[in-house]
Amino acid sequence: MPRGLFITLEGLDGSGKTTQIKRLAAWMRKRGAEPVVTRQPGGTEIGDRIRALLLDSRSAGLAPLAEMALMFADRAQAITEVIEPALAAGKIVLCDRFTDSTEAYQGGGRELGSELVLEMHRLVCGDLKPDLTILLLPSLERSLDRARGRNARDAANEGKDEGRFEQEQDAFYKRVWQKYREIATRDAERIIVIAGDLTIDEIHEQIAEAVAMRLSELKRR
Numbered sequence: 001m002p003r004g005l006f007i008t009l010e011g012l013d014g015s016g017k018t019t020q021i022k023r024l025a026a027w028m029r030k031r032g033a034e035p036v037v038t039r040q041p042g043g044t045e046i047g048d049r050i051r052a053l054l055l056d057s058r059s060a061g062l063a064p065l066a067e068m069a070l071m072f073a074d075r076a077q078a079i080t081e082v083i084e085p086a087l088a089a090g091k092i093v094l095c096d097r098f099t100d101s102t103e104a105y106q107g108g109g110r111e112l113g114s115e116l117v118l119e120m121h122r123l124v125c126g127d128l129k130p131d132l133t134i135l136l137l138p139s140l141e142r143s144l145d146r147a148r149g150r151n152a153r154d155a156a157n158e159g160k161d162e163g164r165f166e167q168e169q170d171a172f173y174k175r176v177w178q179k180y181r182e183i184a185t186r187d188a189e190r191i192i193v194i195a196g197d198l199t200i201d202e203i204h205e206q207i208a209e210a211v212a213m214r215l216s217e218l219k220r221r
């Protein structure tokens, strides 16, 4: 059985990843594929508990290294329970965030640096890396506006407390944005950046085109 395909979506808070992952999954289903859709942190029962701890604004005292280790604890669980079994069964896995998020948010945003994150990735995830990553990265200005818009929405939203990251300031998101750009330049073969001021439909078309291309490349191998 040929191994499946591991596709990740990345971007800042409020970049529209969740909408796009749903559209992409629907696009695949129309073509007869049944993708496994998951997200990080979360995506498993244990991962959802780690997610609650990570995103709860009462976790304000969480040390950056503890935060990074929890992201990888969640990832280890997801790899064992969801990602590896699906890839081994030849399925397409669509994952909302993966190690690039840890490099951008903990490495860049929290200033732990890339090296530490990549080292931890090697220890926890071995050589598992996405076959294709779609990075939604509009201009810095627009990205900051959206992250702020999400802050306001979440503040008005009662119920589930998942606001810890959204409470971060512009300087934090600027570092995350810059680290994403750096990663995209370094791993240009793997990462497709979707920038610019595009509509939801336009972004979906660009993503579908990139995925279709990658799928046909793989078939030719």
Ligand code: TYD
Residues within 6 Å of the ligand: 012, 013, 014, 015, 017, 018, 040, 041, 055, 071, 096, 097, 098, 099, 101, 102, 103, 105, 106, 162, 165, 166
């Ligand atoms: P989530 O509500 O899933 O945000 P989004 O819909 O924008 O993906 O929350 C995930 C948050 O966790 C988000 O602010 C990014 C952050 N995060 C990290 O800081 N490091 C990581 O490794 C991952 C996977 C997420």
